[in-house]
Amino acid sequence: MKKQAFYFLALVLIFFAASNLGCQKTKGAFLWWGCDYVELDISGVKVLIDPYGGIPRKANLLLITHSHADHCHVPTLRNVLAISGKATELALGSSQCAACFDQIPGIEKKLVAKGETVHYKNLLIQAWPSVEGEAGISYFIRDGQTGISFLHLGDHNSYIRDFQGMPPVDYLFLAMGKMSLEDMIATLKDIRPKYLAPIHYMTQGWAPQYGFPSPADPARYIADLEKRIKSENISTQLLILKTGEPFRLT
Numbered sequence: 001m002k003k004q005a006f007y008f009l010a011l012v013l014i015f016f017a018a019s020n021l022g023c024q025k026t027k028g029a030f031l032w033w034g035c036d037y038v039e040l041d042i043s044g045v046k047v048l049i050d051p052y053g054g055i056p057r058k059a060n061l062l063l064i065t066h067s068h069a070d071h072c073h074v075p076t077l078r079n080v081l082a083i084s085g086k087a088t089e090l091a092l093g094s095s096q097c098a099a100c101f102d103q104i105p106g107i108e109k110k111l112v113a114k115g116e117t118v119h120y121k122n123l124l125i126q127a128w129p130s131v132e133g134e135a136g137i138s139y140f141i142r143d144g145q146t147g148i149s150f151l152h153l154g155d156h157n158s159y160i161r162d163f164q165g166m167p168p169v170d171y172l173f174l175a176m177g178k179m180s181l182e183d184m185i186a187t188l189k190d191i192r193p194k195y196l197a198p199i200h201y202m203t204q205g206w207a208p209q210y211g212f213p214s215p216a217d218p219a220r221y222i223a224d225l226e227k228r229i230k231s232e233n234i235s236t237q238l239l240i241l242k243t244g245e246p247f248r249l250t
């Protein structure tokens with residue numbers, strides 16, 4: 001009997017050890033779907049920023065930086081709502097998104113201005129400026145559970161001093177082909193993110209029917225940026241994402 005109890009205990013210990021090995025703890029993930037479309041999966045909340053290209057993903061929260069058709073894209077937003085059902089609870093957008101938001105009924109929508117803070121579940125979301133022809137906004141998002149922070153600059157296209165007071169940023173999503181190299185470097189020096197993920201281009205031809213207004217040669221922008229980051233001794237690491245492949249946060 002004693003022998004049986006020993007074997008049972010040994011089996012239980014092996015089971016727990018194996019399950020700990022098998023499920024390495026993750027703090028969430030993010031995906032990039034081309035253009036400025038970024039999906040965050042953090043603290044059990046799914047966030048879509050500027051969903052585009054007709055690619056529907058389930059979402060609890062939608063963040064739209066500005067009203068241009070590749071950012072506040074009604075067909076993609078409708079696809080998202082169709083597969084998410086009641087899971088999509090809130091959409092935030094810049095003041096220019098009112099007309100676009102009118103076309104996606106059935107969820108709570110809020111137009112936010114720079115400086116505003118919104119809390120959604122464990123997330124703190126702050127609206128920062130984003131310059132792109134009209135009053136756009138960028139989003140600083142911090143996960144209260146893990147402390148990991150993100151900044152999505154929308155189509156921000158020129159250097160402004162406003163980011164000098166930015167809280168620490170782990171992951172910066174930055175559109176290529178919008179700012180000059182000098183402006184990108186100056187902006188990076190103000191924000192000092194740990195990682196920079198270049199976006200606003202397409203790598204694998206997803207949903208080509210909508211077109212992607214990306215720079216013709218994103219690789220050149222990225223290579224020039226990488227060179228300057230090194231020569232300026234900026235500690236930010238470049239993160240080259242592939243569309244649709246999750247980047248796991250550990």
Ligand SMILES: [Zn+2]
Nearest residue numbers: 068070071155
């Ligand atoms: Zn754009």
